[in-house]
Amino acid sequence: MKRILIFSGTTEGRRLTEILANAGVPSAVCVATEYGSEVMDPLSGIELYQGRMDLNAMENFMRQEDFLAVVDATHPFATEVSRNLKMSASMARIPYLRLKRETGQNAEGRENSPFLQCYFGTNESCAKALLSTEGNILLTTGSKELLTYCKEASLKERLYVRVLPSEESIAVCRAAGLKGKQIIAMQGPFSEEMNLALIRQYEICHLVTKETGTTGGFPEKVSAAKQAGIRVHVIGNPEKQDGLSFQEVCDKLSSLTGISLSPNIHLHISLIGIGMGDSGTRTQLAEKRIQEADYLFGAKRLLCGIKEQYTNKKQTAAYPYYTAKDILPVLTDILKEKEMQCYCGKNIQAAVLFSGDTGFYSGSWNLYKELEEWKKGQEADISIQVLPGISSVSYFAAACKISWQDAVIRSIHGKGGRKNWEAEVLSDIRYHEKLFLLVSGVSDVREVGRILVENHLPGCRIFVGFQLSYPEETVTEYNPVQCTKLKEEGLYILAVLNPHCEQKYLSPARPDEAFVRGKVPMTKETVRKLAVCTLKLTEHAIVYDIGSGTGSVAMEIAERSETIQVYALEQKDEGVELIRQNREKFALPNVHIVKGQAPECFENLPAPTHAFIGGSGGRLEEILRKLYEKNRNMRIVMTAVTLETMGKIAEIRKYMPIKEEEILHLQVSKSRFAGSSHLMQAENPIYICSFDFSGE
DSSP: OOOEEEEOOSHHHHHHHHHHHHHTOOEEEEESSHHHHHTSOOOTTEEEEESOOOHHHHHHHHHTSOOSEEEEOOOTTOHHHHHHHHHHHHHHTOOEEEBOOOOOSOSTTOOOOTTSEEEESSHHHHHHHHTTOOSEEEEOSOSTTHHHHSSSHHHHTTEEEEEOSSHHHHHHHHHTTOOGGGEEEOOSOOOHHHHHHHHHHTTEEEEEEEOOTTTTTHHHHHHHHHHHTOEEEEEOOOOOSOSBOHHHHHHHHHHHHSSOOOOOOEEEEEEEEOBTSSGGGSOHHHHHHHHHOSEEEOOHHHHHHTHHHHHSSSOOEEEOOOSHHHHHHHHHHHHHHHHHTTOOSSOEEEEEEESBOTTSSOTHHHHHHHHHHHHTTOSSEEEEEEEOOOOHHHHHHHHHTOOOTTSEEEEOTTOOSGGGTHHHHHHHHHHOSEEEEEOSSHHHHHHHHHHHHHTTOTTOEEEEEESTTSTTOEEEEEOHHHHTTOOOOSOEEEEEEOTTOOOOOSSOOOOGGGSOOTTSOOOOHHHHHHHHHHTOOOTTOEEEEETOTTSHHHHHHHHHOTTOEEEEEEOSHHHHHHHHHHHHHTTOTTEEEEESOTTGGGTTSOOOSEEEESOOTTOHHHHHHHHHHHOTTOEEEEEEOSHHHHHHHHHHTTTSOEEEEEEEEEOOEEEEEETTEEEEEEOOOEEEEEEEEOOO
């Protein structure tokens, strides 16, 4: 295979050489200086040549071999070299590809930046402008143009020059008459932090730089100068617009060689559960990924907790983000930056930290789904790994010496006030022996204590974990009253043990005698059971009990699941009071009492998924129409005791979008004792009508 000839000396040239070597394409690489040779890694199939060449030397070198193409990857400010290369390639009849660095707009016609930057067409004009300034100058234009700034003694004595750590560069500085303290010999790239440190160390007031673009560290210089509040003097890029981007050069060479040469960026993202804060609760693999990370994301609390560890070996960029909306733009910018830099190095490592375990009430899985969608639109090779940690529950259970495999585990962290979670937590405690509960803070602990006191559950044992794995860690057993008095803010977790937990009824089973009644009509036990079953309730259902009366149907519905929200609608004061008493008796905070007449009282309620109509007050048609407006796909069950009501139902169903209609006629007789005998006593016949709206 014919070789590619590359004139290098830049980051782009080195990276193009690496891509060719990785693809098995041989190349000859020419650099001007010994330092240019030193920074080139030895690569298979790559032959390195050192030394400066004029026009004739370039042409002679190109004629020595039938090169497939010559790539000009020299510095954008080396305009004379580029002219000679282009002419030599033309004379040698070799395709010439100019790898153009993206540096922004040319200096010609550019207006000065409104914030601290001055642009110049030449080094001479910049040096002349600096004569009228005061304060120290950081010169980062390299050794080649150094003499331009050293002609005037008043300017030279204010200079601090950053040059490559090569003998040639140091010799130029010495020849210009610079003192040792004025010479900063360092190899880039330089971060914003490094630039800022030099500015502050040498009390710099002016920074001089070429417009070298992203790969030349230009943005980091400008950002550091802006942060320090000093002026930036920029020598504008003299290169014209003709030339090819890095990707276009790769595409051209791919066409010539028949081998794909696209620079492939590899990004590995680790979603890491870091346990309970202490490094001892992290896995070894998690620790390894954190130490390897080039970019680290997580809540401020988590980043602070491991700051010393992740900065002790390498410079890691840290971002206090843990949600997709914040992280994805940063990752997108990182890939764009690496693409502009023609990055082809080792895998880029990013790590996102989550407290506890990634599989336990963690935001990691939402982020994982977002990352999977995001990576479909990226050209880079992206892999995602999820690493577990020690959850707060497993850590806490061990501290309490309680097993947790048979416990209910619930989180109310971030769910707001008591009304948003009371029903679920109360049900968990009433019907289970063990509950592990993640909370938002001490206010939630106090509320749990109050719930136990108000619902007459004083026999529960409550273990309270505080600041687990931190130096302030405590694990203490309290009773419900003591919990209501806790005040110290911090990280809490609870374990509630109820040795007298109840057995939960899985089907409607409350007898009529169990309810507080009064004189308000109540749906009888047999009808109530059948009606609730006919509703076909689901988890998280929202149910209207219209004409609730004593609330017996509402209570039976609410007891099926703490996730069901029941709105008991009643217009009579006596009925409202009976519903309240029954709600307290059965401890069902997921029953919400609404005083008013249907359908007007529907106005501010959430859309129902189910409705039971036990009484309509003669407004059945209005009620059904309003329910249809609230939800066109809901389930309706209603009872009727008169033929007139059934006639009304038959009339309404002719013009309302109803499907899967079922009508049951129920005649029930219940036994009662008469002395030593059983007599059957008939109840009034009743109709149960059920249907779904068709959604039309």
